[in-house]
Amino acid sequence: MASPTRQxxxxxxxxxxxxxxxxxxxxxxxxxxQHFGSSRSFVIYGVNPEQSQxxxxxxxxxxxxxxxxxxxxxxxxxxxxxxxxxxxxxxASAVRQLMAIGVQPVKVAExxxxxxxxxxxxxxxxxxxxxWLAKAIRRTQxxxxxxxxxxxxxxxxx
Numbered sequence: 001m002a003s004p005t006r007q008x009x010x011x012x013x014x015x016x017x018x019x020x021x022x023x024x025x026x027x028x029x030x031x032x033x034q035h036f037g038s039s040r041s042f043v044i045y046g047v048n049p050e051q052s053q054x055x056x057x058x059x060x061x062x063x064x065x066x067x068x069x070x071x072x073x074x075x076x077x078x079x080x081x082x083x084x085x086x087x088x089x090x091x092a093s094a095v096r097q098l099m100a101i102g103v104q105p106v107k108v109a110e111x112x113x114x115x116x117x118x119x120x121x122x123x124x125x126x127x128x129x130x131x132w133l134a135k136a137i138r139r140t141q142x143x144x145x146x147x148x149x150x151x152x153x154x155x156x157x158x
Contacts, residue, residue: 019046020140021055022121023079023103024114025087029057032112036090036098036105037072044082045118049125052118072097079103083136086117102139104132 024043025034034040041059045052058078076097079085084104098105108117124133 018048019051019053019055020048020125020137021045021082022047022118023082023085024117025085026114030114032086032088032108032114032117033110034088036075036085036087036094039075039087042075042078042085043114045114047118047121047125049122052122076101076103083133083140086112086114102136104136 022045024032024045025036025039025041026043027033027040029041029043039060041057043054044056044058046055060074072094079098080101080103082103084106085098086106086108088110089107090098090105095105121133124130129137
Protein backbone atom coordinates (compact mmCIF):
# COMPACT_ATOMS: atom_id res chain seq x y z
CA MET A 1 0.00 0.00 0.00
CA ALA A 2 1.37 3.42 -0.98
CA SER A 3 1.37 6.00 1.78
CA PRO A 4 1.72 9.69 1.10
CA THR A 5 5.33 10.88 1.25
CA ARG A 6 4.28 14.50 1.87
CA GLN A 7 0.97 16.15 2.69
CA UNK A 8 0.22 19.86 2.92
CA UNK A 9 -3.01 20.84 4.66
CA UNK A 10 -4.16 24.45 4.36
CA UNK A 11 -5.74 25.69 7.59
CA UNK A 12 -7.22 29.16 7.40
CA UNK A 13 -10.67 28.77 8.91
CA UNK A 14 -12.44 30.37 5.94
CA UNK A 15 -14.59 27.37 4.92
CA UNK A 16 -18.17 28.04 5.98
CA UNK A 17 -19.33 24.59 4.87
CA UNK A 18 -20.38 25.64 1.37
CA UNK A 19 -17.26 24.42 -0.40
CA UNK A 20 -17.40 21.21 -2.44
CA UNK A 21 -14.12 19.28 -2.34
CA UNK A 22 -12.64 18.49 -5.75
CA UNK A 23 -9.37 16.63 -6.43
CA UNK A 24 -7.00 16.95 -9.38
CA UNK A 25 -4.33 14.38 -10.34
CA UNK A 26 -1.42 16.72 -11.01
CA UNK A 27 2.36 16.62 -10.90
CA UNK A 28 2.82 20.42 -11.17
CA UNK A 29 -0.27 21.74 -9.31
CA UNK A 30 -1.31 23.60 -12.49
CA UNK A 31 -2.31 20.90 -15.00
CA UNK A 32 -4.20 17.62 -14.74
CA UNK A 33 -1.50 15.37 -16.15
CA GLN A 34 -1.72 12.09 -14.23
CA HIS A 35 -3.54 8.76 -14.55
CA PHE A 36 -5.57 8.19 -11.38
CA GLY A 37 -3.93 4.90 -10.35
CA SER A 38 -0.35 6.04 -10.88
CA SER A 39 -0.80 9.67 -9.87
CA ARG A 40 2.13 10.88 -7.82
CA SER A 41 0.12 13.72 -6.30
CA PHE A 42 -3.36 15.17 -5.82
CA VAL A 43 -4.30 18.80 -5.39
CA ILE A 44 -7.58 19.26 -3.52
CA TYR A 45 -9.62 22.45 -3.76
CA GLY A 46 -12.78 23.62 -2.07
CA VAL A 47 -15.13 25.14 -4.65
CA ASN A 48 -18.46 26.96 -4.60
CA PRO A 49 -20.04 29.27 -7.21
CA GLU A 50 -18.19 32.34 -5.92
CA GLN A 51 -14.84 31.12 -4.66
CA SER A 52 -12.25 28.39 -4.66
CA GLN A 53 -9.43 27.71 -2.27
CA UNK A 54 -6.59 25.25 -2.01
CA UNK A 55 -7.31 22.78 0.79
CA UNK A 56 -4.48 20.28 0.49
CA UNK A 57 -1.72 18.79 -1.63
CA UNK A 58 -0.80 15.12 -1.20
CA UNK A 59 2.34 13.64 -2.76
CA UNK A 60 3.21 9.97 -3.18
CA UNK A 61 6.40 8.23 -4.23
CA UNK A 62 6.88 6.77 -7.70
CA UNK A 63 3.99 4.46 -8.65
CA UNK A 64 3.67 2.08 -11.61
CA UNK A 65 0.59 1.46 -13.73
CA UNK A 66 0.78 -2.24 -13.01
CA UNK A 67 -2.78 -3.08 -12.03
CA UNK A 68 -1.82 -3.49 -8.36
CA UNK A 69 -4.98 -2.33 -6.64
CA UNK A 70 -3.40 -2.12 -3.18
CA UNK A 71 -1.99 1.25 -4.19
CA UNK A 72 -5.56 2.56 -4.58
CA UNK A 73 -6.56 2.02 -0.95
CA UNK A 74 -4.72 5.06 0.40
CA UNK A 75 -5.79 7.23 -2.54
CA UNK A 76 -9.43 6.26 -2.10
CA UNK A 77 -9.21 7.03 1.62
CA UNK A 78 -7.69 10.47 0.91
CA UNK A 79 -10.41 11.31 -1.61
CA UNK A 80 -13.36 10.49 0.65
CA UNK A 81 -15.46 13.61 0.93
CA UNK A 82 -14.50 14.83 -2.55
CA UNK A 83 -17.27 15.05 -5.12
CA UNK A 84 -14.92 14.42 -8.06
CA UNK A 85 -11.38 13.60 -9.09
CA UNK A 86 -10.15 15.02 -12.39
CA UNK A 87 -7.54 12.83 -14.10
CA UNK A 88 -6.11 11.93 -17.51
CA UNK A 89 -7.43 8.35 -17.30
CA UNK A 90 -8.92 5.92 -14.80
CA UNK A 91 -9.17 2.13 -14.99
CA ALA A 92 -12.52 0.36 -14.77
CA SER A 93 -11.84 -1.10 -11.32
CA ALA A 94 -10.77 2.30 -9.98
CA VAL A 95 -13.90 3.91 -11.47
CA ARG A 96 -16.09 1.39 -9.62
CA GLN A 97 -14.25 1.96 -6.35
CA LEU A 98 -14.42 5.75 -6.69
CA MET A 99 -18.13 5.66 -7.48
CA ALA A 100 -18.71 3.38 -4.47
CA ILE A 101 -17.36 6.12 -2.16
CA GLY A 102 -19.26 8.86 -3.99
CA VAL A 103 -16.36 10.33 -5.99
CA GLN A 104 -17.03 11.01 -9.69
CA PRO A 105 -13.95 10.38 -11.88
CA VAL A 106 -13.70 13.02 -14.62
CA LYS A 107 -11.41 12.33 -17.58
CA VAL A 108 -9.88 15.49 -19.06
CA ALA A 109 -7.82 16.49 -22.11
CA GLU A 110 -4.04 16.43 -22.00
CA UNK A 111 -3.77 20.23 -21.77
CA UNK A 112 -6.36 20.70 -19.00
CA UNK A 113 -5.47 23.47 -16.56
CA UNK A 114 -6.75 23.25 -12.98
CA UNK A 115 -7.72 26.93 -12.81
CA UNK A 116 -9.81 26.61 -16.00
CA UNK A 117 -11.48 23.41 -14.75
CA UNK A 118 -12.39 25.19 -11.51
CA UNK A 119 -13.83 28.15 -13.46
CA UNK A 120 -15.90 25.76 -15.59
CA UNK A 121 -17.15 23.96 -12.48
CA UNK A 122 -18.07 27.27 -10.85
CA UNK A 123 -19.95 28.40 -13.96
CA UNK A 124 -21.84 25.10 -13.93
CA UNK A 125 -22.71 25.61 -10.26
CA UNK A 126 -24.06 29.10 -11.04
CA UNK A 127 -25.97 28.16 -14.20
CA UNK A 128 -27.38 24.83 -13.09
CA UNK A 129 -25.39 21.68 -12.46
CA UNK A 130 -25.23 18.65 -14.74
CA UNK A 131 -26.78 15.38 -13.54
CA TRP A 132 -23.62 14.04 -11.85
CA LEU A 133 -22.89 17.35 -10.14
CA ALA A 134 -26.48 17.78 -8.91
CA LYS A 135 -26.33 14.25 -7.49
CA ALA A 136 -23.00 15.01 -5.76
CA ILE A 137 -24.40 18.20 -4.23
CA ARG A 138 -27.47 16.34 -2.94
CA ARG A 139 -25.20 13.66 -1.48
CA THR A 140 -23.10 16.21 0.45
CA GLN A 141 -26.16 18.11 1.65
CA UNK A 142 -27.93 14.87 2.51
CA UNK A 143 -25.12 13.82 4.84
CA UNK A 144 -25.40 17.10 6.75
CA UNK A 145 -29.17 16.88 6.96
CA UNK A 146 -29.02 13.29 8.20
CA UNK A 147 -26.49 14.26 10.86
CA UNK A 148 -28.70 17.17 11.98
CA UNK A 149 -31.81 14.99 12.03
CA UNK A 150 -29.99 12.41 14.16
CA UNK A 151 -28.89 15.10 16.61
CA UNK A 152 -32.40 16.58 16.75
CA UNK A 153 -33.87 13.15 17.49
CA UNK A 154 -31.66 12.70 20.55
CA UNK A 155 -33.21 13.44 23.91
CA UNK A 156 -31.81 16.65 25.36
CA UNK A 157 -32.08 17.55 29.01
CA UNK A 158 -31.74 21.26 29.74
